[in-house]
Amino acid sequence: xxxxxxxxxxxxxxxxxxVTLNCSYEVTNFRSLLWYKQEKKAPTFLFMLTSSGxxxxxxxxxxxxxxxxxxxxxxxxxxxxxxxxxYLCARATDxxxxxxxxxxxxxxxxx
Amino acid sequence: xxxITQAPTSQILAAGRRMTLRCTQDMRHNAMYWYRQDLGLGxxxxxYSNTAGTxxxxxxxxxxxxxxxxxxxxxxxxxxxxxxxTSVYFCATRSDSGANVLTFGAGSRxxxx
Numbered sequence: 001x002x003x004x005x006x007x008x009x010x011x012x013x014x015x016x017x018x019v020t021l022n023c024s025y026e027v028t029n030f031r032s033l034l035w036y037k038q039e040k041k042a043p044t045f046l047f048m049l050t051s052s053g054x055x056x057x058x059x060x061x062x063x064x065x066x067x068x069x070x071x072x073x074x075x076x077x078x079x080x081x082x083x084x085x086x087y088l089c090a091r092a093t094d095x096x097x098x099x100x101x102x103x104x105x106x107x108x109x110x111x
Numbered sequence: 112x113x114x115i116t117q118a119p120t121s122q123i124l125a126a127g128r129r130m131t132l133r134c135t136q137d138m139r140h141n142a143m144y145w146y147r148q149d150l151g152l153g154x155x156x157x158x159y160s161n162t163a164g165t166x167x168x169x170x171x172x173x174x175x176x177x178x179x180x181x182x183x184x185x186x187x188x189x190x191x192x193x194x195x196x197t198s199v200y201f202c203a204t205r206s207d208s209g210a211n212v213l214t215f216g217a218g219s220r221x222x223x224x
């Protein structure tokens with residue numbers, strides 16, 4: 001059984017659209033949930049969420065965690081072509097940084 | 112620029128050959144990790160090291176070994192490469208602040224034929 005499940009697997013949107021990405025996770029040993037953006041090479045960190053209901057925001061990106069329903073969402077508003085990437089969700093199960101990743105959601109933003 | 116250096120960037124390797132992927136960091140972080148990334152499977156942890164001199168197995172350790180002789184270097188060795196080890200390999204470090212935020216290197220693309 002997958003411990004971190006992301007949906008959709010991929011989507012194509014037009015510039016200016018809003019995108020909502022989903023991440024559900026297994027509760028066993030859950031410590032925190034992280035979002036990363038991966039363009040061509042290394043994943044880059046976006047958010048880390050540990051508390052339920054508290055929105056993290058950075059520019060047009062925001063994320064929130066629901067620890068009761070065991071999911072997180074990543075929102076991107078007013079999308080731009082530079083938002084085209086694979087977005088990865090990961091859960092941390094201990095304090096030593098070992099992350100379990102979902103398969104990712106590929107987002108393509110067309111002009 | 113401070114960060115993580117991985118080498119080689121890309122390599123094609125014959126099955127059965129030995130290969131070492133290099134990872135060097137200059138941030139003096141204690142914790143380091145090796146992940147592999149395959150289409151549809153996301154990133155999977157191969158091995159990790161919480162501090163120099165210690166290593167541990169991740170989710171998919173078979174066929175790989177690591178060593179951590181000092182803080183800066185964390186090489187990953189494939190003793191006898193097989194085609195299923197064709198993948199993109201990422202090295203990562205974690206800040207000693209305690210948060211589970213990893214910083215990743217640019218990756219090494221390995222093709223085993």
